[in-house]
Amino acid sequence: MVVLTANERxxxxxxxxxxxxxxxxxxxxxxKDRAAEMFILRKxxxxxxxxxxxxxxxxxxxxxxxxxxxxxxLAYRAASETISALSDCVxxxxxxxxxxxxxxxxxxxxxLIMVCDQIERAALTDRxxxxxxxxxxxxxxxxxxxxxxRMRMLDRGITMSFTLGLTQEELGDATGLTAVHVxxxxxxxxxxxxxxxxxxxxxxxxxxxxxxxxxxxxxYAGLDLGWLPAGR
Numbered sequence: 001m002v003v004l005t006a007n008e009r010x011x012x013x014x015x016x017x018x019x020x021x022x023x024x025x026x027x028x029x030x031x032k033d034r035a036a037e038m039f040i041l042r043k044x045x046x047x048x049x050x051x052x053x054x055x056x057x058x059x060x061x062x063x064x065x066x067x068x069x070x071x072x073x074l075a076y077r078a079a080s081e082t083i084s085a086l087s088d089c090v091x092x093x094x095x096x097x098x099x100x101x102x103x104x105x106x107x108x109x110x111x112l113i114m115v116c117d118q119i120e121r122a123a124l125t126d127r128x129x130x131x132x133x134x135x136x137x138x139x140x141x142x143x144x145x146x147x148x149x150r151m152r153m154l155d156r157g158i159t160m161s162f163t164l165g166l167t168q169e170e171l172g173d174a175t176g177l178t179a180v181h182v183x184x185x186x187x188x189x190x191x192x193x194x195x196x197x198x199x200x201x202x203x204x205x206x207x208x209x210x211x212x213x214x215x216x217x218x219x220y221a222g223l224d225l226g227w228l229p230a231g232r
Contacts, residue, residue: 005231008109011102016040016092028069028083028091035073035080037093041065044089045165048081049173059174061124062086064150071117074099087165108231115225122219131176134215139175140185141214144195144202149220161203189213 004012019042022028028039031050046063060081063069072080074096103110123146130142147166152158168179168186175182189195194210196203204210 002112002225002228004109007232008106011106011109012040015094015098015102016042018093020091020093022046022085022089022091024085024088026085028085028089029079029081031079031082033079035070035076035078037095038071038073038099039069039083039091039093041067041069042090042092045086046083046089046091047086047170047174048083050081057173058176059170061120062147062150062174065154068113068116086170106232108229111228115223115228119219119223126217126219130215136175136177136181137185137188138214139177140171140182141189141194141210142216143171143174144189144204145210145214145216148202148204149218160205160207161201163200164202165200 020039022044028046041063043065046067046069048060048063048069049057050060051057063083069083069091070079102113127142127146130139134142144164147164148158148162151162168182171177171182172179177185186195186197189210190197192209194204194206194213196205210216
C-alpha cells in the first residue's frame with residue numbers, strides 16, 4: 001500500500017475542483033468526439049464501450065468512484081471510446097495542462113497513475129482471453145468476480161454478497177453474449193451452487209468453484225511497487 005503525502009493529496013484535489021452531474025443513461029463522451037477533457041469519477045458507476053460494425057455494442061470496462069476516465073485523451077485528438085452513465089454520477093473534468101502539472105510536480109503520483117493503468121491493461125488482457133477462448137459460463141463467472149472485487153475496493157463491508165446494478169443485456173454486451181444466454185449461464189451457476197440471486201443481489205456461495213470456473217487471476221496480488229520514487 002502506498003500512502004500519499006499531503007502535497008500529493010492536494011494535487012489530486014486540484015483535479016477535482018469542478019463537478020459535472022451525469023444522469024443515468026446519459027453519455028459523457030462519444031467515440032470520435034474531440035478529446036479535450038479527462039475525468040475523475042467521484043460518484044456512481046459508468047462504462048466504456050465501442051460500437052461494432054454490425055451495430056452491436058461491446059462494453060470494454062466498468063468504472064467506479066475514484067477511476068480516471070478518458071485517459072486516451074492524452075494520446076489522441078479524438079475519443080477512442082464512448083463513456084456512459086450506468087447510474088446517476090458525478091464526474092470532475094480536467095484538461096491536459098492540469099495533468100501535465102501533476103507529472104511535473106509529483107513524479108511518484110504520475111507513476112502510481114501509470115501503475116493503475118497497467119493493472120487495468122492486464123485485467124483487460126484477461127478479459128480478451130476470456131472472450132476469445134473460454135465458455136459462456138466462464139465469461140459470466142469472470143465478470144461477476146471482477147465486479148464484486150471492484151466494488152469491495154470501495155466498500156470493505158462487501159464480502160460474498162453485492163448488488164449487481166446491471167441488466168442482463170449489459171452483462172451480455174460485456175461478455176459477448178445475448179441477454180438470453182447470460183440468463184441461462186446465471187441459472188447454471190445457481191444450479192451448480194456457485195452463486196445465489198435475490199432481488200438484484202448476487203451472493204457467492206462457493207467462491208473457489210466460481211474462480212475455477214472463471215479461470216480467475218487476481219491482478220492485485222503480487223504487485224511490486226518498491227521502485228516508486230519518493231513522494232513530494
